[in-house]
Amino acid sequence: MKGPILEINLPEDAVKWSGPIAYLDRDGVLNYGSPNYINSPEELRLIPGAKEAVTKLRELGYKIAITTNQSAIMRGLWEDDTIHEIHAKLQQEIGQIDVIATCPHRNRDKCNCRKPMPGMLNAVSETLRGRSHSSVNWYGQKPLPINQFDLMVGDRDSDMSAGWAVGARLFQVDEKYGIAEVLQRIINNDSGDDFSPV
Numbered sequence: 001m002k003g004p005i006l007e008i009n010l011p012e013d014a015v016k017w018s019g020p021i022a023y024l025d026r027d028g029v030l031n032y033g034s035p036n037y038i039n040s041p042e043e044l045r046l047i048p049g050a051k052e053a054v055t056k057l058r059e060l061g062y063k064i065a066i067t068t069n070q071s072a073i074m075r076g077l078w079e080d081d082t083i084h085e086i087h088a089k090l091q092q093e094i095g096q097i098d099v100i101a102t103c104p105h106r107n108r109d110k111c112n113c114r115k116p117m118p119g120m121l122n123a124v125s126e127t128l129r130g131r132s133h134s135s136v137n138w139y140g141q142k143p144l145p146i147n148q149f150d151l152m153v154g155d156r157d158s159d160m161s162a163g164w165a166v167g168a169r170l171f172q173v174d175e176k177y178g179i180a181e182v183l184q185r186i187i188n189n190d191s192g193d194d195f196s197p198v
Ligand SMILES: [Zn+2]
Pocket: 003, 004, 103, 104, 105, 111, 112, 113, 114
């Protein structure tokens, strides 16, 4: 099975990144989600404060990555270009994102990238750093992050699990308020939420 879809916005001559990565869920963090998926650019609505938060993270020295489960793709609900059109609109509104990773799979596809699995985060880390976490032990200790400031922002436990698996600081938000809800904690270098994946 193919892995996640990666949309990469890095210069050709980009050197390996040694700084922190902010892994962000999309729906409920940057834009409002929908039980019926966001199916077109027209349905995309940013959550207030999301653009300012992403801009601030960039100023703080983070590479910005979106990691989003979008099983509508494997369900066959969309044309292949739909995800790219939605992400073009998102970046028009919020600014360019370094890497966008999309898992197109359903639960029953049993892939390694659908959150709570950390495959998208690891693919982003490989893309930016040339290294990542090679395995996950859900019953062990939380692994050490590659960079101590790595963080994951999401509205669901599955986001927190995926971030836990790469040792990231975890910031869970309400889907109504999105990333703006935790921006000040991130600015303060808060150690993140306590979370156990099992
Ligand atoms: Zn997947």
